[in-house]
Amino acid sequence: xxxxxLATVWLDGCSGCHxxxxxxxxxxxxxxxxxxxxxxxxxxxxxxxxxxxxxxxEGAISSVEDEHKIQHIRKHTTLLVAMGDCAVTGNxxxxxxxxxxxxxxxxxxxxxVSAQPxxxxxxxxxxxxxxxxxxxxxxxxxxxxxxxxxxxxxFTVITELLAGRIPDVASLTxxxx
Amino acid sequence: xxxxxxxxxxxxxxxxxxxxxxxxxxxxxxxxxxxxxTLCHLDGLSDVGACRLCLVEVxxxxxxxxxxxxxxxxxxxxxxxxxxxxxxxxxxxELLFAERNHVCSVCVTNNHCELQATAQSxxxxxxxxxxxxxxxxxxxxxxxxxxxxxxxxxCTRCVRVCDEIEGAHVWDVxxxxxxxxxITDLMQPWGESSCTRCGKxxxxxxxxxxxxxTKVGSDHPKYPDFVPYLxxxxxxx
Numbered sequence: 001x002x003x004x005x006l007a008t009v010w011l012d013g014c015s016g017c018h019x020x021x022x023x024x025x026x027x028x029x030x031x032x033x034x035x036x037x038x039x040x041x042x043x044x045x046x047x048x049x050x051x052x053x054x055x056x057x058e059g060a061i062s063s064v065e066d067e068h069k070i071q072h073i074r075k076h077t078t079l080l081v082a083m084g085d086c087a088v089t090g091n092x093x094x095x096x097x098x099x100x101x102x103x104x105x106x107x108x109x110x111x112x113v114s115a116q117p118x119x120x121x122x123x124x125x126x127x128x129x130x131x132x133x134x135x136x137x138x139x140x141x142x143x144x145x146x147x148x149x150x151x152x153x154x155f156t157v158i159t160e161l162l163a164g165r166i167p168d169v170a171s172l173t174x175x176x177x
Numbered sequence: 178x179x180x181x182x183x184x185x186x187x188x189x190x191x192x193x194x195x196x197x198x199x200x201x202x203x204x205x206x207x208x209x210x211x212x213x214x215t216l217c218h219l220d221g222l223s224d225v226g227a228c229r230l231c232l233v234e235v236x237x238x239x240x241x242x243x244x245x246x247x248x249x250x251x252x253x254x255x256x257x258x259x260x261x262x263x264x265x266x267x268x269x270x271e272l273l274f275a276e277r278n279h280v281c282s283v284c285v286t287n288n289h290c291e292l293q294a295t296a297q298s299x300x301x302x303x304x305x306x307x308x309x310x311x312x313x314x315x316x317x318x319x320x321x322x323x324x325x326x327x328x329x330x331x332c333t334r335c336v337r338v339c340d341e342i343e344g345a346h347v348w349d350v351x352x353x354x355x356x357x358x359x360i361t362d363l364m365q366p367w368g369e370s371s372c373t374r375c376g377k378x379x380x381x382x383x384x385x386x387x388x389x390x391t392k393v394g395s396d397h398p399k400y401p402d403f404v405p406y407l408x409x410x411x412x413x414x
Contacts, residue, residue: 082303085281085282088302088303089274089280089303089304089308090308091280091282092280092282092283094280094308094310095278095280095283097278097308097310098278098310098311098312098313099312130310132307132308133303133304135303135305136307140303143302143303144302145302145303147281147282169302170297170300170301170302174281174293174294174296174297175274175279175281175282175293175296175297176280176281176282176284176287176288176290176293177281177288
């Protein structure tokens with residue numbers, strides 16, 4: 001039996017969704033016999049594979065790097081899941097939207113810094129004007145709201161996806177759950 | 178001898194029901210355990226048809242009607258669930274979420290919010306419209322309560338409970354369209370207004386727009402059930 005190629009991605013989120021994913025605990029062992037984790041912050045593969053069956057994307061799109069990554073992921077993924085409120089709504093990262101990125105950078109790199117305050121301009125990616133949910137950039141096949149979605153929700157959703165079914169997410173979770 | 182009651186018979190979702198002539202379709206549906214989603218309606222307050230979530234189909238009319246202000250008629254055939262209605266209800270909810278900054282995860286009313294619960298009951302898992310992310314104020318000038326415009330859906334329950342039940346009419350709506358805001362007095366800070374500090378508006382607010390800042394933590398349930406009870410007591414029933 002061909003195992004499903006599963007990827008998990010961490011964009012602008014707190015990794016709480018990944019923690020909740022791990023909170024499936026021993027049930028992960030049961031599920032992991034059915035998939036190969038081919039790309040994830042939880043494993044050490046550096047490159048996104050040529051084709052992934054299911055990608056769980058945590059986090060909103062906040063920087064040019066996030067935007068680049070999500071376009072690449074979409075091209076190389078069959079079923080893309082927006083995992084958690086940041087990916088689905090923008091959530092906490094998007095709370096900067098009414099102010100724009102500049103006051104945020106000012107606050108972080110100038111107001112609260114005593115030694116050599118300066119806004120980084122190399123290595124770290126430039127912030128987008130507005131933080132947006134994943135589906136404003138690429139098509140999303142399944143939305144999994146929740147901050148974070150509960151471990152039970154993950155278990156039900158992944159079990160259903162592995163069985164080739166699309167779960168009824170609204171009966172399991174909601175914004176802020 | 179009791180006065181004669183004018184009884185109407187109608188059909189809601191294929192079920193034959195009877196009602197008093199002065200009842201609304203929403204009242205009769207709920208009496209018969211037929212669920213119609215609402216946000217601006219609250220038992221004990223007048224109805225204004227503001228949120229449009231309770232829209233229903235009536236046979237032989239191309240129009241949709243808000244059930245909360247639709248009076249029953251003899252022989253009426255009402256449909257409360259259809260793909261068309263679900264489409265409109267979801268779109269209304271999406272517009273509400275996109276209009277202001279409803280960040281459920283960090284809201285004091287998370288898990289006690291009628292907007293959040295209604296979105297779930299209507300199967301809404303994401304918002305297709307771009308979020309407006311407006312920059313809106315928070316009025317914390319009242320020593321007990323906070324008004325957070327970011328969470329307001331303009332249901333006007335606060336306006337109606339303050340006017341109809343408390344009799345103070347501190348709350349009202351200012352501006353038009355997207356600029357509409359609930360305000361206290363003539364847009365004075367809440368803490369300097371003629372507010373009686375009764376807290377009725379806070380308990381009827383369906384979202385986290387009005388909340389009690391004297392409560393510790395982020396768990397703020399609301400208790401709007403006092404309104405029909407107060408009305409009943411006042412009418413001496």
